[in-house]
Amino acid sequence: MNTTNLTLISKNQQMREILNQISKVVDSDSSVLLIGETGVGKEIFAEYIHKISNRSLNAFVKIGLAAMPSELLASELFGHEKGSFTSAAGEKKGLFEIANGGSIFLDDIDDVPFEIQTKLLRVLESKEIMRIGGTNPIPVDVRLITASKVDLKELVSRGIFRADLFYRINVVPFQIPSLRERRDDIPPLIEHFLKMFQPNKKIEITNEAMKAFVNYPWPGNVRELKNVINRISLFVSGKINFDDLPFEVQNENPIEFLLKACNKCYVDGNxxxxxxxxxxxxxxxxxxxxxxxxxxxxxxxxxxxxxxxxxxxxxxxxxx
Amino acid sequence: MNTTNLTLISKNQQMREILNQISKVVDSDSSVLLIGETGVGKEIFAEYIHKISNRSLNAFVKIGLAAMPSELLASELFGHEKGSFTSAAGEKKGLFEIANGGSIFLDDIDDVPFEIQTKLLRVLESKEIMRIGGTNPIPVDVRLITASKVDLKELVSRGIFRADLFYRINVVPFQIPSLRERRDDIPPLIEHFLKMFQPNKKIEITNEAMKAFVNYPWPGNVRELKNVINRISLFVSGKINFDDLPFEVQNENPIEFLLKACNKCYVDGNxxxxxxxxxxxxxxxxxxxxxxxxxxxxxxxxxxxxxxxxxxxxxxxxxx
DNA sequence: AATCTTTCTACGGAATTCCGTAATCAAGTC
DNA sequence: GACTTGATTACGGAATTCCGTAGAAAGATT
Missing domain, CATH: 1.10.10 (Arc Repressor Mutant, subunit A)
Incomplete structure (x- = not known):
């Protein structure tokens, strides 16, 4: 889960286009919304945006908003004054304060409870925060980067997500394509991860195995691929064979089925x-x-x- | 193999178009070449052409030319005079003579040896035949209908088939589509054959079985389908289930594979x-x-x- | 019942696909 | 080396596919 390695591996056309777009807006301070399935690398994009922006010398703060109790979340984001928060000893800076001058990355924004949404909106509108239990507002200057797994517009129209917050957040939206939508990235990613996990060993891959990798649907996207390569790299020595692949990659491979059936139709079925x-x-x-x-x-x-x-x-x- | 039953079962667009074309040239006496895989029903087309032509009251003669020794073939087609043919007792009329005033159907013309090709050409050009061992030519008036499994043009360019004979034969060519190219004909054909083999029983077909019938590639075309239905009709009573189908129809079914794989891609592969x-x-x-x-x-x-x-x-x- | 949302239907032009034609190239063949 | 035959390129227009728009119909919501 350590994403310190800030390398955006992609030769894919769609991705290049996104990076291109990003470079155009990176210094504008406008809020960026990253939309994409789990594991497509939204964190990496966020960090990348921060790093190439003119805020790069200041802090980059990230927090996953999924499944967090409302109170804890508020305390994390906005901090609290001495004794105000149950059993919390001293005063504590919130992430917004820490990120001051830099960027804050809110992952899984689609999981934020309505009540926090309202507070977030207040911060964005006023550009100042109020610690829990505090009385005077603290001005903050942060670039907001958010990430969502689903189309927030849907949540808005279903009444789950505040429309006004959505508009604040959605200034510059980017749709990150799933790994299966840019399969040409799979081989270079594998190579990259192999080098990353086993910098010394020189590991190769048989054609058959690579074909399975490319054709597997990767529901967990790059994260899943990374994990699989990690696991494999632990026991494989010289060459990765088809048999070394995890069960699901070997068997749950719709495309392999499709291609075989297709050939059957052509050859046997005439x-x-x-x-x-x-x-x-x-x-x-x-x-x-x-x-x-x-x-x-x-x-x-x-x-x-x-x-x-x-x-x-x-x-x-x-x-x- | 008995094709006395002269019913051209087809709702298919391509087939209707062919029938339409046929009706336009049927009375012109021009030679017809039927091209199509084995079992598509070329014999039936030939007979059909004869029956709706203005020669229908005269003879319709058919002969398969495949794998016939050259001498026997000549004797069959042109007849022979008394004692001229080895161990053949009396004189014998050739098929051309018998067909006089009617039509002659030469199946598998692509298998005819070069030497007979030459003789055929002579008959077509002169419109008269010479019995083997005979001396005076006998004028014949027949409509020639031929059938070939392959594209005769290819054979011509490979030097296996006489170009001049080809042009005589190929006046009105019809490409009969294979059964797998007109799968919409499969259900009505099945129904027809069922009625034909078991006029008394009322036999139904489960959806699953019908799907397999429709998706099977039928390399033997209508003939194969007819045989299969014949076999099945012998032991099935009320309803044809998937399990009743011959092995190859159940298993060698590329399309079934394709469709399953396709659904997998959509549902599992997203x-x-x-x-x-x-x-x-x-x-x-x-x-x-x-x-x-x-x-x-x-x-x-x-x-x-x-x-x-x-x-x-x-x-x-x-x-x- | 009135309004709002969602789905269905129809239309027209931009974009792409499809295929005939013809030129070019590469091997044999004589 | 001229000729034939078959394969590979290149091009341009006809045919089809694709999609936005916008109105009609059908449900939902109040």
Whole structure:
């Protein structure tokens, strides 16, 4: 979990584009919202933004907001005066104060209880904090970087997240793609982690193993990949074979299945390109509709298609 | 093998188009070439053409030309005079003579040895035949219908088939699509064969079994389907279950694999439409290239794509 | 019942895909 | 070395796909 190693490994086009965008806004002090699944490396992005910004000489403070009792959270963020907090001895600086002049990174902002949201909003609007039990406001100057696993807009429309806070936070949003959306990054990442865990050993990877790595869906994204490489690097010596991979990478590999089936269709089934593709698309559309129990809008969204495109395809394939 | 039952079961668009074309040329007496895999029903088409033509009152004669010794073939086609053919007693009319005024159907024309090709050509050009051992030519008026499993043009360019005979034969060519290219015909065909083999019993089919029928590649086309239904109809009483299907239909079913893998990708792999399709296309292109050992033209042909399209895709996916 | 949200449907133009044509290249063949 | 044959490139326009927009319909919410 130690992310001191601040290296953003990525040759991927999408990622490069994001880094490019970041460099354009990095010195503007505007709040950045990082959106992406767990493990995509949102912390690393946050730290990266801090480091290349003109605040880099001041503090970078980070805190995960998930599953924290409301009171503790408030105390952490805003600090407290002597004796004001139960069983807390002396006074304590809050993270906002510590980050003064620098940046604060609030991870899992989507898990923040409503009540803290309100307090956060107050800080952002007034640019000053009030310690718990304190009386006079302390001005703070911090760059806010937040991270969310889900689309906050959704939470807003469901009433779980304050709209005004959302607008404060969402000044510069970045959608970090999941690892499976940028599989070309997998090989360089593996290489990087191998070097990181075993700087001395020279470890290679068989084609078969690499193929499995590339095709595995990585629900835990880069974090999961890192853990897997860590584990493997402990016992493998010269070469990583397919058999060395964790069970799930070996077996829960939908793409491997797909590609094998695809070849079967071509070689055994004597099917043409169009037949195979159409067959697959047809099935996929139907499956998506089934999963969304008939809701076209959702099916389209899940497939990553615009509703129009989705419907065009439904028509093309004569699906209900 | 008895094809007396002259029913062309097909709701398929491509097939209807062919039937449509046939009706336009049926009375023109021009030679028809039927091209298609074994079992697609070329004999039925031939008989159909004869029956709806203005020659229907005269004879329809058919003969399979595959694997026939040259001499026997000649005797069959052209007949022979008394004692001229080894151990053949009396004189014998050839099929061309018998078909006089009607139609003759030569199946598997692609298997005809070169020497007979020459004789055939002579008949077609002169419109008269010479019995073996005979001296005076007998004028014949027949409509020629031929069938081939492969593209005769290929055989011509390989020097195996006479170009001039090809042009005589190929006046009106029809490409009959394989069963797997018109899967919508499978259910009505099954129904038809069931009625045919068990006119009394009312046999139903479970969805699962029907799905397997539809997705099986049917390398033997309609003939294979007919045989399978025949076999099944012998022991099944009320309903055809998945378990009743022959081994190959149950297991050698590339499409079933593909669809399952596809769903896995969507549900477990969390993949988007584009990702799945692209992944599949990429793989398919590479596989086709591998199978054709790098020959792009062949790979394209096997995939049923134009070379240009194939190359566009190669570029799109950055393949070599 | 009135309003707000969500989903469905239809349309038109931008972007991409598809494929015929033709030029170029690479090997045989004579 | 000229010729033939088959494969690889390159190009441009027809056909299709893709998606934003915006109005209609169907549910929700009050």
């Amino acid at each position: 099917m043409k390109f169009d037949q195979i593709v159409k067959c697959l698309e047809h099935n996929l559309l139907k499956e998506a509709l089934k999963v969304s129990s008939g809701n076209q809008s959702n099916a389209a969204k899940n497939l990553g298609l615009s509703l129009s495109t989705f419907r065009d395809k439904l028509k093309k394939y004569n699906i209900v | 993949m988007k439409f584009d990702q799945i399709v692209k992944c599949l296309e990429h793989n398919l292109l590479k596989e086709a290239l591998k199978v054709s050992s790098g020959n792009q033209s062949n790979a394209a042909k096997n995939l049923g794509l134009s070379l240009s399209t194939f190359r566009d895709k190669l570029k799109k996916y950055n393949i070599v």
